[in-house]
Amino acid sequence: QVQLVESGGGLVQAGGSLKLSCAASGRTFVTYTMGWFRQAPGKEREFVAAISGTTGGTYYADAVKGRFTISRVNAGNTVYLQMSSLKPEDTAVYYCAGRLGYVTFKSADFASWGQGTQVTVSS
Numbered sequence: 001q002v003q004l005v006e007s008g009g010g011l012v013q014a015g016g017s018l019k020l021s022c023a024a025s026g027r028t029f030v031t032y033t034m035g036w037f038r039q040a041p042g043k044e045r046e047f048v049a050a051i052s053g054t055t056g057g058t059y060y061a062d063a064v065k066g067r068f069t070i071s072r073v074n075a076g077n078t079v080y081l082q083m084s085s086l087k088p089e090d091t092a093v094y095y096c097a098g099r100l101g102y103v104t105f106k107s108a109d110f111a112s113w114g115q116g117t118q119v120t121v122s123s
Contacts, residue, residue, distance in 0.1 A: 001112045002026040002077075004096045009117030012086055016121070020081040022096030022114055029053070033103045034072055034079040035110060038092035038119075045095070047105040049081060059103055064090075086121045094119050 003025040012018050020036070035050040049070040050059045058070050067086075072079040079096060094117050097110035104110075 002029060002032060002098050004098060004112055004114035006094065006096045006114040006117040009094060009119045011120045011122065014086060014088055014121055014123050016086050017082070017084045018086065018119060019083070020094055020096075020117060020119075022079045022081075024077040024079070024098065024112075026077070028100075029077045030074045031100055032098040032112075033101065034070075035097045035099075035103075035105075036070060036079075036081045037095045037097055037107050037110075038090075039095070039116075040089075040092040043092075045107050047107070048094070050103050050105065051079065052103050057103065059105065061105075083119070086119075088121045088123045090119065091121050092119060093117065 008020040036048040039045040051070045069082040096114040098112040099110045
């Protein structure tokens, strides 16, 4: 399994932007579907976005579609989440996750997780 380390979280005003990064260890990064999930206080962890390692296909939750962009650089073992037009309801701990195989949106299907990075959007 890959080891994942997120970075790039912080405090931003509503309407602003942040870019999260997730660095992965291991030589088989290209075979991993990578995803971003988030968890707000008192709420369950929810799917945000995912990207296939083989096709590069991207998938988004309705709540972030059109505002967030997931991307990856396989040569650099890195996945990104560009977040724009941020809203207070985007405030959460954001987790990078990885799994071998096809894209799913279920957190239980992902075996590798980062430690999380806090994103706070002020109104």
